[in-house]
Amino acid sequence: MNPQALFDQTVSRIHPVSPEAVKKAYERLDNLTKPRRSLGYLEELAARLVAVTGQARPAVGKKRVFVFVGDHGVVEEGVSAYPSEVTALMVKNFLGGGAAINVLARRAGAEVEVIDIGMKDDPGAAPALICSNVKRGAGNIARGPAMTREEALGAMAVGIRRATVAAQEQVMLLGTGEMGIGNSTPAAALLAVFLNLPVAQVVGRGTGLDDKGLQVKTRVIEKALAVNRGHCAGPVETLAALGGLELAGICGLCLGAAAQSRPVVVDGFISSASALAAMRICPAVKDYLFFAHMSAEAGHRQFFTSEGLRPILDLGMRLGEGTGAAIAMQILEDAAAITNEMATFADIGITPGA
Amino acid sequence: MNPQALFDQTVSRIHPVSPEAVKKAYERLDNLTKPRRSLGYLEELAARLVAVTGQARPAVGKKRVFVFVGDHGVVEEGVSAYPSEVTALMVKNFLGGGAAINVLARRAGAEVEVIDIGMKDDPGAAPALICSNVKRGAGNIARGPAMTREEALGAMAVGIRRATVAAQEQVMLLGTGEMGIGNSTPAAALLAVFLNLPVAQVVGRGTGLDDKGLQVKTRVIEKALAVNRGHCAGPVETLAALGGLELAGICGLCLGAAAQSRPVVVDGFISSASALAAMRICPAVKDYLFFAHMSAEAGHRQFFTSEGLRPILDLGMRLGEGTGAAIAMQILEDAAAITNEMATFADIGITPGA
Numbered sequence: 001m002n003p004q005a006l007f008d009q010t011v012s013r014i015h016p017v018s019p020e021a022v023k024k025a026y027e028r029l030d031n032l033t034k035p036r037r038s039l040g041y042l043e044e045l046a047a048r049l050v051a052v053t054g055q056a057r058p059a060v061g062k063k064r065v066f067v068f069v070g071d072h073g074v075v076e077e078g079v080s081a082y083p084s085e086v087t088a089l090m091v092k093n094f095l096g097g098g099a100a101i102n103v104l105a106r107r108a109g110a111e112v113e114v115i116d117i118g119m120k121d122d123p124g125a126a127p128a129l130i131c132s133n134v135k136r137g138a139g140n141i142a143r144g145p146a147m148t149r150e151e152a153l154g155a156m157a158v159g160i161r162r163a164t165v166a167a168q169e170q171v172m173l174l175g176t177g178e179m180g181i182g183n184s185t186p187a188a189a190l191l192a193v194f195l196n197l198p199v200a201q202v203v204g205r206g207t208g209l210d211d212k213g214l215q216v217k218t219r220v221i222e223k224a225l226a227v228n229r230g231h232c233a234g235p236v237e238t239l240a241a242l243g244g245l246e247l248a249g250i251c252g253l254c255l256g257a258a259a260q261s262r263p264v265v266v267d268g269f270i271s272s273a274s275a276l277a278a279m280r281i282c283p284a285v286k287d288y289l290f291f292a293h294m295s296a297e298a299g300h301r302q303f304f305t306s307e308g309l310r311p312i313l314d315l316g317m318r319l320g321e322g323t324g325a326a327i328a329m330q331i332l333e334d335a336a337a338i339t340n341e342m343a344t345f346a347d348i349g350i351t352p353g354a
Numbered sequence: 355m356n357p358q359a360l361f362d363q364t365v366s367r368i369h370p371v372s373p374e375a376v377k378k379a380y381e382r383l384d385n386l387t388k389p390r391r392s393l394g395y396l397e398e399l400a401a402r403l404v405a406v407t408g409q410a411r412p413a414v415g416k417k418r419v420f421v422f423v424g425d426h427g428v429v430e431e432g433v434s435a436y437p438s439e440v441t442a443l444m445v446k447n448f449l450g451g452g453a454a455i456n457v458l459a460r461r462a463g464a465e466v467e468v469i470d471i472g473m474k475d476d477p478g479a480a481p482a483l484i485c486s487n488v489k490r491g492a493g494n495i496a497r498g499p500a501m502t503r504e505e506a507l508g509a510m511a512v513g514i515r516r517a518t519v520a521a522q523e524q525v526m527l528l529g530t531g532e533m534g535i536g537n538s539t540p541a542a543a544l545l546a547v548f549l550n551l552p553v554a555q556v557v558g559r560g561t562g563l564d565d566k567g568l569q570v571k572t573r574v575i576e577k578a579l580a581v582n583r584g585h586c587a588g589p590v591e592t593l594a595a596l597g598g599l600e601l602a603g604i605c606g607l608c609l610g611a612a613a614q615s616r617p618v619v620v621d622g623f624i625s626s627a628s629a630l631a632a633m634r635i636c637p638a639v640k641d642y643l644f645f646a647h648m649s650a651e652a653g654h655r656q657f658f659t660s661e662g663l664r665p666i667l668d669l670g671m672r673l674g675e676g677t678g679a680a681i682a683m684q685i686l687e688d689a690a691a692i693t694n695e696m697a698t699f700a701d702i703g704i705t706p707g708a
Contacts, residue, residue: 032454033444033447033452033453033454034453034454034673035435035436035561035562035672035673036562038561038562038671038672038673039454039669039671039673039677040650040669040670040671040672041669041670041671042669042671042681081389082389086704089702089703089704090387090702092702093387093697093702096697096702098387098695098696098697098701098702099387099388099696099697100386100387100388100393100692100696102695103691103692103695103696104688104691104692106691106695107684107687107688107691207389207392208389208390208392296394312669313667314668315393315394315395315396315666315685316394316395317392317393317394317395317396318389318392318394319388319389319392319393323393327396327685327688330461330684330685330688331669331681331684333461334458334461334681334684337457337458337460337461338454338457338458341452341456341457341460342452342453342454342457343447343450343452343453347452348443348444348446348447348450348452349443350440350443
């Protein structure tokens with residue numbers, strides 16, 4: 001199936017989660033041996049998991065974090081503390097198992113899948129690397145579009161297919177992740193457009209810019225918005241013009257997972273910008289997304305406020321890779337265990353009080 | 355050893371954690387393959403774990419949550435949505451493995467130890483129950499002291515001994531928990547005294563009081579403070595007068611763990627009030643405490659603000675039992691894994707940038 005047809009079919013298969021299913025999940029939670037709703041947000045996560053998966057006892061079981069990797073021409077404008085070469089070095093690190101995402105995914109019992117979707121240089125064959133390169137690096141958004149519409153659809157198709165394969169392999173919980181030196185710049189650009197906010201409110205220091213670097217980055221994003229103004233007719237076009245290959249891949253993963261009725265844990269700042277593109281493409285996808293954490297990247301709080309969303313964790317992390325998603329997967333599995341394993345009041349002979 | 359001698363010896367063995375050890379832990383963290391400090395609070399947790407345990411690679415391994423159980427005479431004043439009988443029913447539930455703490459501790463790989471330290475009625479023999487009852491229920495604090503000084507020292511000694519046994523059994527991470535219908539009332543009373551705040555700022559709805567119940571509870575606590583004013587000369591005396599058996603047990607556990615250089619995860623509102631008593635007894639104990647979460651109980655935020663502390667999680671939980679501690683143990687183990695397992699920049703041939 002060509003990318004456009006796959007995209008259309010995927011979006012047509014995403015349906016909002018039934019409020020009735022959420023209500024029914026709460027009925028069980030309210031009969032468990034604890035004061036009503038005393039597990040707070042954990043109960044909301046449990047109820048949503050039940051509703052999303054359609055399972056009264058959601059078995060989280062197999063989990064997978066997808067690390068989409070891409071490069072960014074805009075790095076030549078001086079927007080990152082690290083050079084693009086670090087992207088490839090970090091891919092080696094992922095494949096060797098020594099990166100933060102490897103450690104945290106192991107802890108969560110999740111697999112890590114690393115996908116070259118847009119690396120500048122060919123990383124060569126590696127058994128554990130998924131080679132789905134759509135383009136050798138996104139264009140410099142300060143001078144033109146990051147991708148053509150076709151390239152963006154191609155990258156989304158990669159994400160959709162990874163979600164479909166995962167569902168076929170009985171993966172029950174998907175997590176987003178990324179690596180791409182410079183990618184907080186396109187992420188901030190997307191947030192500025194999708195949230196209709198000034199650049200200054202969504203830009204941040206990324207991997208560690210100083211004040212001067214932050215000024216440069218702000219101006220570069222403003223320039224990118226001006227240069228690409230004519231390319232932002234719809235959400236797919238905006239993602240193509242201002243995003244990047246790995247951001248489009250994450251957007252596709254969110255859409256693909258929702259089409260398969262699978263919950264997705266969205267990592268941090270970059271992943272949220274990508275998920276926001278998916279939400280603008282298809283608002284119903286939101287029901288399937290669980291936002292892992294509040295990043296230390298300044299614009300992330302704006303995202304949560306504007307969209308009325310709540311992150312699971314707030315640990316001041318700003319690493320990406322899917323690290324926040326891996327930690328949050330543990331909490332989601334805790335939530336599922338509550339509804340699956342706790343005794344009811346009837347079991348122990350208490351009549352619920354207030 | 356008598357309780358007073360055990361208490362004195364324990365407090366004398368608690369030493370502040372060396373800032374040099376924390377600094378050294380950060381040196382390693384700053385060489386791992388991630389932008390400097392990009393794992394935020396997770397790195398602070400890792401550095402503190404290294405410093406507290408004195409292990410460059412802290413092996414969390416064996417974990418245990420201690421559920422101290424006690425009753426409260428003040429329940430007769432109408433301060434709780436549930437009757438005291440629920441305490442014993444929940445103990446049965448803990449021993450049967452069906453309570454929230456059982457489920458969440460299993461998920462975290464932690465053992466659960468249930469201790470009758472102050473239950474009103476004798477629960478009878480049960481293989482898994484630690485029988486260390488100091489007194490059959492705390493006195494009604496609205497009419498007099500909860501405990502004598504000797505009873506409070508006896509309950510603290512139970513906690514100290516549980517920590518010592520745990521250390522002997524190679525438990526590397528301890529978590530506090532409690533069950534005791536009515537115990538958010540003594541907890542709020544302790545916070546009012548230790549933080550020097552009006553009752554209205556530290557009182558909350560507990561397991562589910564309505565507005566009228568909250569008014570009653572506020573007046574009862576104000577009365578308790580007035581009635582016991584003469585009994586609050588020092589922190590031990592305050593804990594005895596306004597606390598409860600399980601609160602004193604948790605206070606003892608914190609002191610005992612710190613004396614053994616073991617980190618303690620402090621659960622929610624009740625546990626924090628108990629830990630605060632330990633901090634007033636011996637300020638250095640603070641270095642060994644990791645606060646699990648921000649409870650939905652109103653006064654908990656006041657505690658964190660006043661003491662300049664930061665909880666690991668904020669999930670709107672208000673259940674107690676040690677449920678927040680069990681979830682936070684997973685995050686602490688994640689933090690330890692980061693420092694233990696990640697590759698360094700030298701390993702993968704990157705020269706750290708900014």
